[in-house]
Amino acid sequence: MASHKVQLYIYDLSGGMAAVISPMVIGKKIDGVWHTSIVVYNREYFFGSHGIESCNPGATALGPPLKIEDLGETQVPYTVFIDYLNGLSESTYAGNTYHLLNHNCNNFSQDIATFLCGASIPKYILDLPNEVLNSKLSTALLNLVQQLESSARPIREEEEKAHKEHSPDFDQLNSQIEEARYNSFLLEQRRKTLREKLAKKERKKEKKRKKILKEGGEVPAELKEDFTMADTETVQNGDAHISTEQEVEAMEEEERKKEEERKKSREPPVVFKDLVDVKSEFDSLLALIDGKLSPEEQRSMEELQQYMIGDEGSWALSDGFLDFVGRLLNDKEFPVDVRVKIMNLLAMAALKDDVILVLHQDRKDHVLMNYAFEIDRHTPEEQQAIALFMVNMFENLSSSEWLLYISEWTYNNQQTSNIRVTTKVAVHCLLSDLPVLQDRGSAIIHNLACKEKFRNFRIRKNFPEGSLSKVFDDVAVELTMALLQYFNSKPPEEQLFRCMKALGKFVQVSTQEIPQLVQMIGPDPKTFKGTSERIDALIDQISTKL
Structure with missing residues (x-):
């Protein structure tokens, strides 16, 4: 008898948002809101509020699965399987039997896996709903998850064509x-x-x-x-x-x-121009690495001196300059102070109007953004230097644009991009226990939120529907989650003003999802009324959108 591979397709309906929201909403971290389906006989089968459905593998509106698990092989003939499905669709898994918590896609996948090959889907998926979702989740979040579930539908041929026409790559x-x-x-x-x-x-x-x-x-x-x-x-x-x-x-x-x-x-960005004495920082760096450089690297140090102290243009930096920076950032034989000081110098370089020409040298190797991507693994001193670099990048329009590039690359087996790194740094800093990082994190999020809108309609129309800003909807959601969590720490007036201003921008970017999150998770912005007149004005603006 012929054998057919049986696979489990696993999707996270929340798109990663559950891991961020859950500790605040239910007091327990869950990694995803799982939707599963069974792929067998070259088709994907799943259950939802519309009953049992099928499509080509990966052809739902959810896109490609987060994970694929091989469950085994089946020798059940295709005709027998179809008869079995038809029976289920009229009884146990009819559309009107669907229940988000108690009778959902994961229960269906479990039953189908057992029927086909005697396998079980992962326990963490089956154990998710009842004790976690039943008691503590608010009605608003349950409604949100229900809406997410409804997106797990096949993309019909005409819908797929429209999707491609209106959502270019x-x-x-x-x-x-x-x-x-x-x-x-x-x-x-x-x-x-x-x-x-x-x-x-x-x-x-x-x-x-x-x-x-x-x-x-x-x-x-x-x-x-x-x-x-x-x-x-x-x-x-x-x-x-x-x-x-x-x-x-x-x-x-x-x-x-x-x-x-x-x-x-544009709205003026928050930058820090006077935190680093460039000459003193350069001299300290030179003392730390003197005698440890190759002739080429020594020339790069001379170029850095010309650029930062000699007030020469970026033309003074050779093509190999970022290779030199990469060694300083990644060679663990150097002390931590070396990485801190080179990043501090680059943070001051970010204030120069021609720094974009240096950044474009990094299009291939992503030296700077790969280092920033691992901010949570660096020392507090390095984290502060990375945050300063990113804040000051908003001084010039071209370098702030560079922070928002969405073209992806792979680093340590993870897909990332400039906008993902920028968002990660902003969230990490804002939610840090260190006041310095909170200060700089609030500045980054403020600057991100205040980026001017695209004025070129031909470019803007290719953005996701409803996204009026260069900060995409999903980024706005992630940053909003961080803001709401930060509000619980009773921030100082200056940081609160920046964050409230950012929230005001985000409720304009995502007019449905952001207000829903604010109402669902809190705290209510009105609880900060009376902090200052400028914050009160922002709260009034936000309240009109909630």
């Missing part, structure tokens, strides 16, 4: 946007490099002229020539053609004005 979209930005930055870098080189040559000539005049000599003819005519270079990129320093300066001035206009139109 975000990764592909973002990659295209990033590539366009990157090409623009390459051109900008060439222009800035030319301008810096021309200015540097002029400074050298001026020094020579002064030295000769001081010694009473005669200035050579080549030093008397108009620099802008004598040292003209050409930069080409497509249709762009820059042939004189005056044209470079004109373009730079135009870009500067555009950048200033954009900055004026």
Whole structure:
């Protein structure tokens, strides 16, 4: 008799939210709100409020399963199995028998697994509902889970077509946007490099002229020539053609004005400009690593000095600069202070308007974001430096955009992206026991929430429906959960103001889910009435959305 593989598809209806919510709502952590199905005979079978349904494996609106478990092999003929299902659909598992807690998809999967191959689905899935969900969960959360369950439906052919038309691949979209930005930055870098080189040559000539005049000599003819005519270079990129320093300066001035206009139109970010003495930090770093560097790494230290102390542009940093940074961050032979000081210096570099050109060197290896991704494994001093770096990245529009990129990569067998790392750092810091990290975490979340909306409709229309901000709905939910938990710690007025302002933005981003979470979990923002006039004003705005 033919054998057929029997698999269990496991989904988390909450999309990871259960692990965050459950400790606050039910006093116990649960890893997911599990939905399961059985895949056999090349079809996926599951039970819900619409009865028994089937589809091609992985073709429900839930997308791919979180996990797949092999349950065994079955020799039950397909026709016998279909007869068995038909009988269940008219009796035990008719649509009107569905109950979220007592008779659900997981009970169905258990019965089907037993029938097909005598197997059982994992105990942690079967044990989840009764004692945890029955007594303590609020009606609002039960309704939310019920809504999530209803999304476990097959995507019909016409629905799948509409889904593809209205929900393009975000990764592909973002990659295209990033590539366009990157090409623009390459051109900008060439222009800035030319301008810096021309200015540097002029400074050298001026020094020579002064030295000769001081010694009473005669200035050579080549030093008397108009620099802008004598040292003209050409930069080409497509249709762009820059042939004189005056044209470079004109373009730079135009870009500067555009950048200033954009900055004026946005809400000012919270940044920390005076926490680090750059020269002292650099000297301390140099003392810690002196004699331990290769010749190439020594040159990178010199480049860092030019960039941070010599006030040179990012053109001073070579292509291998981030390889050097990567060694300082990952070589455990160096003391912790080395990692702290290089991150502090990068945090100050984040305030420079050309730092984006440095960040784009990290498109391949993700040195900086991989280090930040492990913030919960670093020492408190490193965590503070990472948080400072991320807060200050919001000083400039281009670097704050970089923090929100959604293109993914794999790190330590986990999928991540810039926006995921940024969110993780923000939540970790806000919920830390250290006041310094709470301060910087509140600043990151404030800055994230206040990012200006996309004005380009062709880009904005490709975002999830209802998402009006560059902070996607799911990110807003995760950050809101952190805010609500933080509110229970009675935060200082400044941090409370930042967080309440962020919450006000999030209820505008996700007009249904965020208000529901606030009402369901609390505390009610009105409990903070009377803290200050500016907080009272924010609470009034939020209350209109709840």
